[in-house]
Each structure stands twice: as C-alpha cells, then as structure tokens.
Amino acid sequence: MELVKVENLTKVYDKKKQALNHLNLEIGRGKIIGLLGPNGSGKTTLIKTLTGLLQPSEGAVYINGQKPGPETKARVSYLPERTYLSPAKRVSEVIEFFADFYEDFRTERAKEMLNSLGIDEKAKIKTLSKGTREKVQLILVMSRDADLFILDEPIAGVDPAARDYIIKTIITNYNENATVLLSTHLITDIENILDEVIFIKDGNLVMQSTVEEIREKEGKSVDAYFREVFAC
Amino acid sequence: MLKKLMKHEWKSIGKIPVIMLIVLFVSTIIAGLTFAYPVWESETLTGVEFLIVFVWMLYYGILMGISVGLSIYLAAHFYKSMYTDEGYLTHTLPVTPGQLLISKWLPMTGWLFIMSIAMILAILLFAFMAVMFIRPDGLTTMQLISDIKEVFAELGTVFGEQGGVGFFLSILLMVVVSGFSGSMMVIGSVTLGQLVSKHKILGSVGAYFAINSIVTTVSMLAMLPMMISMAGEEIVSPFDILTPTYTMMSVVMLVVIAVLFFVSELVMKKKLNLD
Numbered sequence: 065m066e067l068v069k070v071e072n073l074t075k076v077y078d079k080k081k082q083a084l085n086h087l088n089l090e091i092g093r094g095k096i097i098g099l100l101g102p103n104g105s106g107k108t109t110l111i112k113t114l115t116g117l118l119q120p121s122e123g124a125v126y127i128n129g130q131k132p133g134p135e136t137k138a139r140v141s142y143l144p145e146r147t148y149l150s151p152a153k154r155v156s157e158v159i160e161f162f163a164d165f166y167e168d169f170r171t172e173r174a175k176e177m178l179n180s181l182g183i184d185e186k187a188k189i190k191t192l193s194k195g196t197r198e199k200v201q202l203i204l205v206m207s208r209d210a211d212l213f214i215l216d217e218p219i220a221g222v223d224p225a226a227r228d229y230i231i232k233t234i235i236t237n238y239n240e241n242a243t244v245l246l247s248t249h250l251i252t253d254i255e256n257i258l259d260e261v262i263f264i265k266d267g268n269l270v271m272q273s274t275v276e277e278i279r280e281k282e283g284k285s286v287d288a289y290f291r292e293v294f295a296c
Numbered sequence: 297m298l299k300k301l302m303k304h305e306w307k308s309i310g311k312i313p314v315i316m317l318i319v320l321f322v323s324t325i326i327a328g329l330t331f332a333y334p335v336w337e338s339e340t341l342t343g344v345e346f347l348i349v350f351v352w353m354l355y356y357g358i359l360m361g362i363s364v365g366l367s368i369y370l371a372a373h374f375y376k377s378m379y380t381d382e383g384y385l386t387h388t389l390p391v392t393p394g395q396l397l398i399s400k401w402l403p404m405t406g407w408l409f410i411m412s413i414a415m416i417l418a419i420l421l422f423a424f425m426a427v428m429f430i431r432p433d434g435l436t437t438m439q440l441i442s443d444i445k446e447v448f449a450e451l452g453t454v455f456g457e458q459g460g461v462g463f464f465l466s467i468l469l470m471v472v473v474s475g476f477s478g479s480m481m482v483i484g485s486v487t488l489g490q491l492v493s494k495h496k497i498l499g500s501v502g503a504y505f506a507i508n509s510i511v512t513t514v515s516m517l518a519m520l521p522m523m524i525s526m527a528g529e530e531i532v533s534p535f536d537i538l539t540p541t542y543t544m545m546s547v548v549m550l551v552v553i554a555v556l557f558f559v560s561e562l563v564m565k566k567k568l569n570l571d
Contacts, residue, residue, distance in 0.1 A: 077493075078493045112570065115387075115388050116387065116388065116568070117383075117384065117387055117388070117568065117569075117570045118568070118569050118570065119566060119567060119568060119569060133392075134297075134390045134391055134392055135390070137388050137389060137390040137391075138390035140388070142384075142388050144381075144384045146381045146384065147381060148381050148382055148383075148384035148385040149382075149385065150308065150377070150382055152308075152311075153308075157307075161304060164300045164303075164304070165297070165300060165389050165390060165391075166390070
C-alpha cells in the first residue's frame with residue numbers, strides 16, 4: 065500500500081479561489097520528496113489537507129490507507145511554515161508535551177540536538193530568536209520516528225548556515241522506511257538530497273518524477289528544469 | 297489522551313487566574329483594612345478620607361475587572377490555542393475533536409467555578425472585616441460568629457418549612473449547569489465564528505450574541521406552558537414558582553450544552569480550515 069494517496073483532491077477557498085484542482089498522486093515509502101512549485105501553486109494547501117488542518121472541497125487524501133484523523137496524526141510529523149509553539153512555554157515543557165502525545169517521540173534525541181546547538185532547555189520560547197524557534201520546531205519534528213515527515217518551507221527565511229543545519233538534521237534523523245515530503249522553492253539548496261520531485265502549478269499536478277529521471281531525460285538539474293517548466 | 301490533554305490545559309491556562317486570585321485577596325485585605333479608620337465619622341472628604349473612598353472604588357473595579365477579565369482571558373486562550381498559529385499544533389495532535397473540546401471545556405469551567413467561589417469568599421471576608429472594625433463596643437468575635445450562625449439557622453428553618461430544600465437544590469443545579477453552559481457558549485461561539493471566511497473574531501462575537509438570544513427565547517418558550525398551568529393554581533409560597541422555573545432553566549441549559557458540543561465537534565471534524 066502506498067504511504068500517501070491523493071484522490072481527485074480539490075480545494076476551493078471562499079467559493080471562488082481554486083487552490084487544488086482534481087489532484088491525483090501517490091507517494092511511496094523511504095524517499096525524500098520535494099514538493100515544488102511557485103508561490104500560490106497549492107503546495108501548502110496540499111500539505112494542510114494531508115495534516116487535517118484543511119478539509120477538501122472534493123476528493124480525499126489517505127495516509128496508510130486512512131483519512132486524516134488521530135491514527136494518521138500519530139504517524140505524521142509536521143513542520144508548518146509558522147511558529148506553532150506557545151511563546152509562554154519553556155523548551156523543556158514543549159519537549160514534555162511532545163513526549164506525552166507522540167509515542168514515537170525520542171526525548172533523548174531532541175535533547176542531544178538542543179545541546180549540540182547550545183539551546184537552553186529552560187529558556188522560554190518567547191525569548192528565543194526567530195531562527196532559534198524554527199530550529200527548536202525542526203528538532204521536535206525530526207525527533208519522532210514517524211512514517212511521514214511533512215516539512216513546509218523548512219529552509220525559507222533562514223541564513224545559509226542554518227539552512228545547512230536543517231538539511232543535515234533532515235538527512236541524519238529520518239529513518240529509511242519513512243518518507244520526507246518537503247515543500248520549497250529554494251531548490252538548489254536541497255536538490256542533492258531529493259529522491260523524487262512533485263511539480264505543481266495552479267493546483268494541478270505538472271509532473272512527478274525521480275531526480276535521476278530528470279537528469280537523464282532532460283539533461284538538466286532539477287533547479288534548471290524547474291525554471292524551464294515554470295518560466296514566466 | 298484526554299487525561300494528558302487536560303493536564304497540559306490546566307498548566308497552560310492556570311497562570312493568569314492564579315495571579316487574579318492573589319490580586320483578589322490582597323485587594324480584599326487592603327480594602328477591608330480601610331475600615332480601621334472611621335471614615336464615616338468624618339464630615340469632609342479630603343486627605344485620608346478621599347484615599348479610603350478611592351480604595352473602595354478601586355476594589356469594586358478590581359472585582360468587576362477580575363470577573364469580566366477571566367471570561368475574556370479564557371475565551372481568548374481558547375481562540376488562540378485552537379484557531380491561530382498554535383492551532384497548527386493542537387489540531388495535529390493524535391486526538392479526536394471531542395477530546396480536544398472536553399479538554400478545553402472542563403478546565404475553563406473549573407476556573408470559572410473557582411473564581412466564583414473565591415469572589416464570594418472575598419466579599420464575605422471584606423464584610424467580616426468591616427463588621428469587625430465597626431462593631432459596637434463589647435461585641436466579641438465569638439458573639440458575632442454565633443449571631444451569624446443563628447441567622448443561617450433561622451433561614452434554614454424557613455426554607456425547610458416551605459419547600460425550600462427543593463428550591464435550594466434547584467438553585468444549586470442551576471448554578472452548576474450555568475457554569476458549564478457559560479463556558480460551552482464561549483467555545484461554541486468561537487468555533488462557529490470560524491465558519492466566517494474573514495473577520496472571524498467578529499463572527500465569534502456575533503455568534504455569542506445570537507446564541508444568547510436563542511437561549512433566552514427558548515427558555516421563555518419552554519417555561520410558558522408551565523406558567524400557564526400554574527396560573528389557575530393556588531400559590532402557597534414563592535418557591536412553588538421559583539423551584540420549577542430554575543429547574544426548567546437548568547434543563548434548557550443542559551440542552552444548550554449538548555447542542556453546542558455536537559455542533560462544535562461537527563465544525564472541527566468537517567469544516568476545520570486553518571488559515
């Protein structure tokens with residue numbers, strides 16, 4: 065069974081703006097997949113539908129054969145493009161929170177990563193810089209042994225050094241039976257770690273292919289091919 | 297999971313109400329101590345007298361502020377944790393919408409009860425301090441306490457004779473149920489407000505007033521047949537009217553709780569769309 069199945073997925077906002085248009089795709093296990101497309105192409109809408117934060121207008125999504133619900137949420141580790149941690153909590157409290165709710169959360173792994181970055185567990189989230197908050201969130205998300213990691217723009221808005229750290233964290237912490245689905249438009253930075261790419265534009269699937277296929281067939285890097293496909 | 301949700305919710309909402317409790321009792325003691333100075337014997341309102349009156353007004357303001365402030369704080373906390381950025385974490389936890397609702401509803405109601413009881417105790421403390429300072433000479437504390445006991449004993453006798461036990465129970469039921477329904481109305485309003493595509497907070501406020509109006513109308517309609525049937529009967533005591541009225545109001549509020557819970561759960565299951 066495929067890990068993720070998207071069937072005829074349509075999302076319309078306010079009865080007029082179509083964000084996803086009868087989208088169909090399947091995602092297998094053990095891969096790092098780039099969800100690529102220009103701004104407003106429907107990447108975040110697709111991700112939020114997979115995580116259950118948005119309800120489809122039509123069609124359905126399945127993770128491990130189930131529609132989004134408590135069972136799928138227990139197996140999906142999600143990094144949104146915004147800070148979802150309460151500013152009033154301490155880092156240690158957030159770790160305790162994750163450990164309480166996610167059986168697959170590895171507290172030791174999280175603590176090791178925090179230590180390696182010199183982040184004080186007693187610090188309150190509101191006292192951390194934006195970049196450090198993002199790192200804390202990434203650490204929390206990648207400290208799970210989930211089936212599916214969904215990372216929405218994990219490297220947008222961070223400096224190159226932090227970008228390298230994030231990419232390293234993703235590669236080091238995901239296990240080979242899990243799949244990482246990450247959306248971005250900064251392709252050059254992540255191209256080397258991707259197994260597959262999904263191109264979407266205006267809510268439609270443009271293509272789904274392995275990185276190798278693109279390089280072989282098109283004779284181009286994913287970044288160059290992306291620029292060609294989405295040329296304005 | 298519900299137990300864990302409740303544990304974190306208690307921890308998360310507790311800080312501000314605890315500060316409110318401390319402010320409540322400290323301000324009560326300060327306001328009560330003002331009775332040590334016999335302001336009522338002064339003919340002018342200057343200097344210390346003016347300050348004392350100011351303290352009383354401030355105390356009244358604090359009581360009102362805490363009462364309204366707690367409700368606003370709890371509503372804002374619910375909104376923030378469910379439907380803003382923090383909602384991205386809340387709604388991706390491996391729990392059902394029903395569990396989420398209960399975990400928010402019970403601590404919210406708990407704090408409303410705790411604060412109501414604290415308010416009553418604070419006012420009693422304030423009154424007790426006033427009586428202690430302005431009591432006539434020769435009245436000892438023991439005598440004062442025994443007088444208060446006597447008043448309650450007399451009240452008990454009156455209530456016992458005229459169906460007051462039923463009345464007392466109906467009030468108790470109404471107070472308890474209204475605490476639960478009050479918080480559920482906040483939860484229901486905020487959740488229904490999310491169905492509005494823009495201006496969700498305004499939508500929530502609108503939903504609150506709409507729900508309130510519907511509840512008031514339904515309560516009146518529900519009590520109408522009872523009132524009509526009572527019109528021809530001989531009324532022996534006011535409890536004959538008040539007891540069934542309060543009981544009926546409790547029943548209406550229980551229905552409100554059930555409906556709002558069901559609707560909120562449905563919205564979270566089928567219509568959740570976090571921006």
